[in-house]
Amino acid sequence: MSGEKVKVAIVGSTGYGGVELIRFLLGHPLVEITSVISSSSSGVPISEGFPHLTEIIVQNLDGVDPELIAEKADVVFTATPSGVSGKLVPELLNAGLKVIDLSGDFRIKDGQIYESWYKHEAPQADLLAQAVYGLAEITGEQVRGAELISNPGCYPTATLLGLIPAVEAGWIDPASIIIDAKSGVSGAGRGTSLMTHYAEINENLKVYKMNRHQHIPEIEQVLSEAAGENVTVTFTTHLTPMTRGIMSTMYATLKGICTEADLIGLYRKRYEGRPFVRIREAGSWPATKEVFGSNYCDIGFAVDERTGRVTIISVIDNIVKGAAGQAIQNLNLAMGWEEDCGLKLSPVYP
Numbered sequence: 001m002s003g004e005k006v007k008v009a010i011v012g013s014t015g016y017g018g019v020e021l022i023r024f025l026l027g028h029p030l031v032e033i034t035s036v037i038s039s040s041s042s043g044v045p046i047s048e049g050f051p052h053l054t055e056i057i058v059q060n061l062d063g064v065d066p067e068l069i070a071e072k073a074d075v076v077f078t079a080t081p082s083g084v085s086g087k088l089v090p091e092l093l094n095a096g097l098k099v100i101d102l103s104g105d106f107r108i109k110d111g112q113i114y115e116s117w118y119k120h121e122a123p124q125a126d127l128l129a130q131a132v133y134g135l136a137e138i139t140g141e142q143v144r145g146a147e148l149i150s151n152p153g154c155y156p157t158a159t160l161l162g163l164i165p166a167v168e169a170g171w172i173d174p175a176s177i178i179i180d181a182k183s184g185v186s187g188a189g190r191g192t193s194l195m196t197h198y199a200e201i202n203e204n205l206k207v208y209k210m211n212r213h214q215h216i217p218e219i220e221q222v223l224s225e226a227a228g229e230n231v232t233v234t235f236t237t238h239l240t241p242m243t244r245g246i247m248s249t250m251y252a253t254l255k256g257i258c259t260e261a262d263l264i265g266l267y268r269k270r271y272e273g274r275p276f277v278r279i280r281e282a283g284s285w286p287a288t289k290e291v292f293g294s295n296y297c298d299i300g301f302a303v304d305e306r307t308g309r310v311t312i313i314s315v316i317d318n319i320v321k322g323a324a325g326q327a328i329q330n331l332n333l334a335m336g337w338e339e340d341c342g343l344k345l346s347p348v349y350p
């Protein structure tokens with residue numbers, strides 16, 4: 001039976017995104033993990049660094065060798081840092097692999113814009129053009145059959161799913177958008193830093209990368225397309241003392257009179273048939289714990305008649321819908337499988 005499964009490899013399998021890919025892919029009925037890859041620990045059992053995987057995945061880590069990966073797998077996930085993916089992905093494509101990249105390297109279509117935010121060289125222009133931006137609920141049709149899928153950023157996923165229907169419909173003024181976003185520390189990856197170590201973040205709340213966060217051009221690129229005009233946003237990121245979760249709280253001026261019921265109707269229609277976006281009833285606002293460990297994005301609204309503004313609240317689990325879960329959703333779409341295949345886990349609660 002396993003011979004009929006699609007063989008997948010994971011580069012960066014020792015990071016948070018990679019380990020989450022393993023958790024979900026082990027339960028995916030159409031996939032077999034044939035190689036877990038590390039640039040620093042090849043030859044070592046993966047369970048050595050991750051004892052929670054003992055007897056669950058019995059494999060030694062492979063090194064980063066595109067030809068060998070292509071011998072073992074049909075599809076490769078690159079859960080690697082920005083800058084690493086940009087160099088590795090062309091080699092993986094040349095080796096004949098279908099690639100789903102979790103980094104920011106292939107999301108920004110304009111190489112110059114990429115370089116001005118990421119501060120290193122952009123990948124080749126033809127690959128930037130080839131990469132399909134995999135915000136599954138919005139660009140899912142383009143993902144079908146794609147050879148290179150660029151998985152969206154965690155903050156952009158929560159933010160764009162929360163804004164796109166209202167922007168597309170012309171219900172909010174795109175020039176008025178302010179985004180106040182908060183993330184758990186796993187968003188920064190497994191490596192330790194002064195920013196994320198316990199004594200620095202426990203019982204603390206920090207603003208970071210003020211007006212220079214690399215997700216700003218990604219959000220603006222997609223919103224501009226949805227609005228049909230150039231959109232700029234104010235986007236402020238906060239680090240919170242929790243492990244997983246993103247809450248994106250978005251403020252915008254309404255263009256006409258509209259109620260929460262109108263917005264709920266608009267969004268439910270836009271996301272009809274999409275299994276992972278849940279629109280809350282009026283008066284119910286989502287919390288990060290309500291999506292913890294799952295691929296859901298929950299969205300709620302508050303209209304303020306006094307100010308003529310709407311507040312939109314969108315939550316995801318950064319490692320699932322913001323990374324590994326959405327990457328598997330994109331694999332499903334690319335392969336023509338059910339969108340939720342292998343992803344039907346309920347949130348962990350409490």
Ligand SMILES: NC(=O)C1=CN([C@@H]2O[C@H](COP(=O)(O)OP(=O)(O)OC[C@H]3O[C@@H](n4cnc5c(N)ncnc54)[C@H](OP(=O)(O)O)[C@@H]3O)[C@@H](O)[C@H]2O)C=CC1
Pocket residue numbers: 011012013014015016017018037038039040041064078079080081082084102103104152153154186187188189190191318319322323
């Ligand atoms: N964490 C999150 O919530 C999200 C992360 N992302 C993006 O996903 C990617 C992975 O993130 P995350 O898992 O959190 O990061 P981690 O830092 O936890 O893991 C990254 C992994 O990449 C591997 N790596 C480092 N350098 C190289 C290299 N030269 N060649 C091959 N592999 C290398 C490392 O493993 P080893 O040393 O064993 O090779 C490391 O375990 C990043 O681009 C990140 O920005 C996107 C959305 C959300």
Ligand SMILES: CC(=O)N[C@@H](CCC(=O)OP(=O)(O)O)C(=O)O
Pocket residue numbers: 082102103104152153154155183184185186187188214215237239
């Ligand atoms: C908490 C935290 O540090 N989060 C990271 C999210 C980075 C990320 O997910 O990287 P991509 O750019 O590949 O999406 C940050 O704000 O930079």
